[in-house]
Amino acid sequence: MITKIIVKKMTYRDSISLMKISDGLSKLSGVTQAAVVMATELNRRVLTEAGFKDAAIDRAASDDMIIAIEAKDEASRDSAFAETEKMLLSSNEKLAGVNSIPASLEEALGIIPEANLVVISVPGQFANREASRALARGLNVFIFSSNVSREDELSLKQMARGKRLLVMGPDCGTSIINHKVLGFGNTIREGSIGLVSASGTGLQEVATLIHKGGLGISQAIGTGGGDLSELVGGITMIQGIELLEADEQTRMIVLISKPPGPNTMKKVLKAVQQCKKPVIVNFLGAAVSQSMLGQHRAANTLEDAARVAFELSGIKPSSEEQGLSKETTLLGLAKHENLARSQTYIRGLFSGGTLCYESQVILEPLIGAVYSNAPINERNKVPGDVPSKNHACIDMGAEEFVAGRAHPMIDFSLRNMRILQEARDPETAVILLDVELGYGSNPDPAGQLVPVILKARDLAENYGRHLSFVASVVGTDGDFQGLAKQEKGLVDAGVLIMPTNVQATKLAAVIATGRSV
Amino acid sequence: MPANKTKNKQEKKKANLLGEQLKVVNIGISTFADDLRSQNVDVINVDWKPPAGGDTEMLKLLEKVGF
Numbered sequence: 001m002i003t004k005i006i007v008k009k010m011t012y013r014d015s016i017s018l019m020k021i022s023d024g025l026s027k028l029s030g031v032t033q034a035a036v037v038m039a040t041e042l043n044r045r046v047l048t049e050a051g052f053k054d055a056a057i058d059r060a061a062s063d064d065m066i067i068a069i070e071a072k073d074e075a076s077r078d079s080a081f082a083e084t085e086k087m088l089l090s091s092n093e094k095l096a097g098v099n100s101i102p103a104s105l106e107e108a109l110g111i112i113p114e115a116n117l118v119v120i121s122v123p124g125q126f127a128n129r130e131a132s133r134a135l136a137r138g139l140n141v142f143i144f145s146s147n148v149s150r151e152d153e154l155s156l157k158q159m160a161r162g163k164r165l166l167v168m169g170p171d172c173g174t175s176i177i178n179h180k181v182l183g184f185g186n187t188i189r190e191g192s193i194g195l196v197s198a199s200g201t202g203l204q205e206v207a208t209l210i211h212k213g214g215l216g217i218s219q220a221i222g223t224g225g226g227d228l229s230e231l232v233g234g235i236t237m238i239q240g241i242e243l244l245e246a247d248e249q250t251r252m253i254v255l256i257s258k259p260p261g262p263n264t265m266k267k268v269l270k271a272v273q274q275c276k277k278p279v280i281v282n283f284l285g286a287a288v289s290q291s292m293l294g295q296h297r298a299a300n301t302l303e304d305a306a307r308v309a310f311e312l313s314g315i316k317p318s319s320e321e322q323g324l325s326k327e328t329t330l331l332g333l334a335k336h337e338n339l340a341r342s343q344t345y346i347r348g349l350f351s352g353g354t355l356c357y358e359s360q361v362i363l364e365p366l367i368g369a370v371y372s373n374a375p376i377n378e379r380n381k382v383p384g385d386v387p388s389k390n391h392a393c394i395d396m397g398a399e400e401f402v403a404g405r406a407h408p409m410i411d412f413s414l415r416n417m418r419i420l421q422e423a424r425d426p427e428t429a430v431i432l433l434d435v436e437l438g439y440g441s442n443p444d445p446a447g448q449l450v451p452v453i454l455k456a457r458d459l460a461e462n463y464g465r466h467l468s469f470v471a472s473v474v475g476t477d478g479d480f481q482g483l484a485k486q487e488k489g490l491v492d493a494g495v496l497i498m499p500t501n502v503q504a505t506k507l508a509a510v511i512a513t514g515r516s517v
Numbered sequence: 518m519p520a521n522k523t524k525n526k527q528e529k530k531k532a533n534l535l536g537e538q539l540k541v542v543n544i545g546i547s548t549f550a551d552d553l554r555s556q557n558v559d560v561i562n563v564d565w566k567p568p569a570g571g572d573t574e575m576l577k578l579l580e581k582v583g584f
Binding site for chain 2: 010012014015016017063101102103104105107108109111112114115116117118119120121122123126129130134139140144145166177178180181182183219243244246247439440
């Protein structure tokens with residue numbers, strides 16, 4: 001094998017464009033491995049682990065681009081490099097569209113002066129600068145970028161509130177505004193349920209369950225994960241409640257978040273109490289007393305939030321209300337009987353951070369401590385990038401996995417490596433996964449997962465172990481990947497597919513423990 | 518129309534993104550612009566590059582002097 005590494009100084013492309021170029025190169029004849037990445041610490045480590053060792057990699061700065069190619073011969077390597085240059089050039093031309101390529105917000109506004117929203121997904125250290133400029137020009141902002149300080153977030157949101165503008169984010173995975181999806185999100189029927197969510201995948205899970213049950217949404221406003229911190233105080237969530245209360249199409253409002261700090265919870269619940277439309281409050285795992293809610297409702301899980309929305313709409317939901325069906329429980333118990341003696345633990349590998357959190361909320365009362373890089377109890381915190389021990393739920397979308405890389409909803413490489421790592425561990429009984437469809441996500445998640453799942457199962461079988469896979473698919477029949485096709489692909493590979501993350505988690509618990517839940 | 522009335526109208530327009538036709542400037546991941554375009558949203562993509570060559574310290578200095 002021949003490897004070659006080139007570092008292009010101060011050359012930037014976004015992580016998704018580079019992932020697509022890397023994928024294209026990997027498929028070329030004679031190329032055994034290829035990666036085109038920004039030289040973040042994470043990417044440099046992943047390259048080294050993949051066998052690319054070169055002092056130039058160690059020397060590269062985070063604003064440099066690394067092209068690393070391993071090929072069978074010199075000719076294949078050289079043609080891959082030539083192809084890389086072509087792809088980088090064509091991604092530049094694509095940016096251009098027709099004639100002019102604006103290089104800044106100001107130039108873009110010269111072309112589209114009536115703009116009312118700026119979508120920002122630049123590396124976190126630059127996001128505040130772009131967002132401030134947008135707000136100064138009277139524009140609403142959607143900030144996908146993470147790694148923005150809480151202080152900067154507060155200052156942006158205070159500025160926005162003063163100008164009666166909306167800042168969705170930072171770290172905002174999705175919003176659906178006027179039935180248009182921003183960031184990662186699903187195709188959802190139009191309807192009368194409005195969502196305000198501090199969680200991207202939480203919003204996706206509730207919206208898709210609403211769609212699957214026959215209802216639809218009016219608006220879905222993402223606030224970003226930090227909005228309900230004590231410092232920021234839920235500014236965007238409270239603005240969202242007020243906007244949806246005034247919105248004619250919205251008849252009820254669902255709020256979704258991990259548990260806020262106590263002062264922020266009081267502020268948000270005060271806004272809820274003042275709202276004249278019914279509100280369903282889902283602060284995953286946090287106790288919200290009825291006295292704090294008035295006539296409004298609480299929900300414990302994302303599944304429960306959708307269930308209450310159906311109940312208030314007078315419709316019986318399609319998903320089960322509580323627990324698992326008898327058939328599913330029996331299936332789980334049968335899988336437990338197949339386990340080898342060493343196979344004890346659940347290993348949840350999530351691309352959705354809030355689904356990771358929700359699973360822990362479900363699991364801890366059933367099976368005890370669950371270790372996580374994004375734990376519900378700080379005492380159970382473990383680094384995400386070390387091998388799992390005991391029961392574990394890992395948020396693969398956390399900062400340590402995404403610095404300079406595309407999100408695991410689109411780039412499956414790190415989660416797939418982790419699946420194989422878990423399969424080699426004799427203590428792994430069941431691997432729990434989430435799969436998100438829709439805009440922004442990988443065009444064929446099942447196609448990414450199935451070969452790895454089959455390989456993982458073979459690895460375990462070689463040692464006399466039977467490894468179970470349980471998953472839920474967050475998607476709708478309108479998503480371009482095809483919900484039915486994706487689920488079938490996974491089912492054909494032996495994955496047990498459940499309609500919600502809650503139910504997938506409960507089935508994983510039955511398989512691991514041999515007890516019904 | 519009196520100036521303050523025009524201003525109020527602009528403020529009201531600003532206040533509620535909901536119900537307005539989205540017109541978007543996309544800065545960063547270019548596929549977000551592609552996805553919006555496929556939903557028939559007017560969007561323009563900025564060919565963004567890290568300012569000050571990605572040097573955040575230099576950027577702070579430049580911002581201090583008004584760049």
